[in-house]
Amino acid sequence: MKKLFLSMAIVGLGTFAMAQQADSPTNMRNGKNPQSMQMRGQKQMDRMKQGLNLNDNQVMKIKAFHEKNKANNKANKQESRKNMDNEMKNILTPDQYTKWKDNMKARKQNMKGKKMKMRKDGAAMMQSQTN
DSSP: OHHHHHHHHHHHHHHHHHHHHHTOHHHHHTTSOHHHHHHHHHHHHHHHHHHHTOOHHHHHHHHHHHHHHHHHHHHOHHHHHHHHHHHHHHHSOHHHHHHHHHHHHHHHHHHHHHHHHHHHHHHHHHHHHHO
16 A cells, blocks of 8 residues: 555656646757747847837847847857847947847846856755755
8 A cells, every 4th residue: 555655656746847847947948848939039029129119120120130140149159149239230229229238238147146146056055965
């Protein structure tokens, strides 16, 4: 009876763990859930359109630019960033470009903060495990 109960609990926990893993942010970043990635991209474009007051022509140009450079982003990130900066400068008005640059800097700082917090949390966890 105990073995049956234990095996049922293990199967249940395994199923629960697999269900949680299916839509994890790591899977979305790794391209394992392309539908979610498209939704994320659309939400980002909507925020950009609203925040920078883009017109439809600018949105179409930015989408076309992103599609064109998708493959290049993985191969050569530094060149891609310079290219993106130049292209955005051509598409956006000077005020929109300045606001976009500020938003990008803020996102970068936010990511640095998250990385530092994760490192500190990880170091603290490792420290507590060794004690």
